[in-house]
Amino acid sequence: MEEIITLDYGSGGKKTSQLIEEILLPAFQNDALGALSDGAVLSGEEKLVFSTDSFVVNPLFFPGGNIGKLSVCGTVNDLSVSGGIPKYLSLSFILEEGFPMDSLKKIVASIRDTANSCGVQIVTGDTKVVERGKGDGIYINTAGIGFLRCPGLGTDRIREGDAVLLSGTAGDHSTAVMLARDGLLSEGGVVSDCQPLHLLAQKLFELGPALRVLRDPTRGGIATTLNEFVENGPFTIELEEEAIPVKPAVAGACDILGLDPLYCANEGKLLAIVSADQAQEALARMRSLPEGADAAIIGQVSTKAPGRVLLKTSFGGTRILTKLTGSQLPRIC
């Protein structure tokens, strides 16, 4: 008989201890977690970066990753683009009664592997179980702390003439998830880009003040993130459509579903604004790592239309890219 999560696993009693001791502790062994107190006591006396994120992706397993990998990458990437070196993560599960233990083990293994690859430790956590029908199998929350290595990043550093860099292809994650969700085009080869970006970010930290701002364009895609960079300010971002890397399979799938890759979430890409004179150096640094192999300079900062993001289409037209509104709905025909 298949082992499943029952309400008991969230009771805080024996079953909860069993879950922690048999599945969680062996995966994340370290002194801070091993104390099994309510919170982790951390060493260090420097400026910290702290972030949290919740993960409710459906389906839980998708080409290129799963909710576990995503939950580590998401917070690691948030810390990294904030100028931090990620160090410690918290991990909270909300499990639905009936969730297969086997799936939980797979997710935990993925969390362990991803955390190890990022050099972060899972130092505290929590588990709740909700009644069947009250959840979606599993929800995960992670919070993370990092040491601040690159202070001063922010949109206030942006100047006219700066270059806009993207570390790889746009729109891979949400396209992969959407295709997996609906069982569409399973042979299409669209894979989520879900990956940690701490090394890529650290490569860029060395540029100093020439590095203006970093962001990982998740929900809302690069169009929305770039809008956040310039909205209510004096600057314009002008993009060259042809320069934006998009995988042909992603472009094709988006075409069929009526989506736009520029509005699709990424889970393993960096957007960076860098001073013009350091743009080539930044590009070379990105491309020196596998996760930045497809990096490109996709546009520049001007003052043409303050607060706007403009896209020069590959056919010579220009259009405004607004922030994502609502969610992208598949269209009819």
Next chain:
Amino acid sequence: MQSQDLNDPGRIEHQGFNDRDRIGRLISELKKETSRPYRLMEVCGTHTMAIAKMGLKQMLPKNIKLLSGPGCPVCVTPAGVMDEVLRLSENPDVILASYGDMIRVPGSVPGDNLQRRKALGAKVEMVYSALDAVELAEKNPGKHVVFLGVGFETTAPGTAVAILEAKKRKLSGFHVLCMLKRVEPALRALIEADDFQVDGFLCPGHVATIIGEEGFRFLTDEYRIPAVITGFEAGDITTAVYELVRMIRDGKPALWNEYTRAVRPEGNPAARAIMERVFEARKDVWRGLGTMEESGLKIRDEFREFDAELVFDLHPMDKEAVTGCRCGQIIRGVMDPGSCPLFGKVCTPDNPVGPCMVSGEGACAAAYRYGTLSM
């Protein structure tokens, strides 16, 4: 404007439909054509989106204007119909199966749509095809799955196939709320209206795959309006614009099929036969265009058990909606989205008042998302 080398109908296949040099040449030729204004209408939401996405309006000279016609099936669905859909969503035994962009269409109460009803407990599932809804019915015995059948001749055959499939599987829990529409009566109504001022049509390639070149022949035969059946790539659309301008300038209206890689002269007789078998034409209400004879499709009596209107006593035809928005004028091409007083202020993709803003294919959504700058 020279046309010799550009006027070989087979050229798209040979040259690739997004050959940028060719598109650039066509645009610069068009820029020389300043003898008169040209008002061209695309009659397909997918064209509207493609035009917006490539930034074509901004590339064309000011005297060539592209208007968005009644080609977005969601946009022409009246609020009165949505009111009936929302009423149906209150039935606890009903699962509504809908294409994605229908779920944000408001009824006559702004903000009241299927998305909201779903959050309040209504069962609404997004599907990609009518057959997905048949599967949903199969998996939910004891429930009534109602597929919201919207669209033109493009989606009608698929909807008909779903009904035939449900009959074959003896699925008593599958129904279709048939809101399907026919392109020809709408175009005729548009042309015969007093405020009609369109010089040429870009005809929808998808619909043409079903109804064929013949389905658009009346435009030139009866009304002497130039028309080009065209595909959805930048090269297709630019070519169609070029050809329309040439025909209008020369006073030689004709129907030309640019989309020969998909559209046969006779269309798809097999698909039409299935449509014929399941549906019959009926009087229907279009948002913005009003009531037109034979402009909609109704499920034939033989398949009445699948007709949600009969099974659930719905009366989608009874009232025409008043929302205060100008979608009607926008659909007829007599007003630009930007000229509507609600556009971008009260009516946004987040909180759409009119259906032209709801659907990704709507003229207003396209104008909002891909708004062009006058620079």
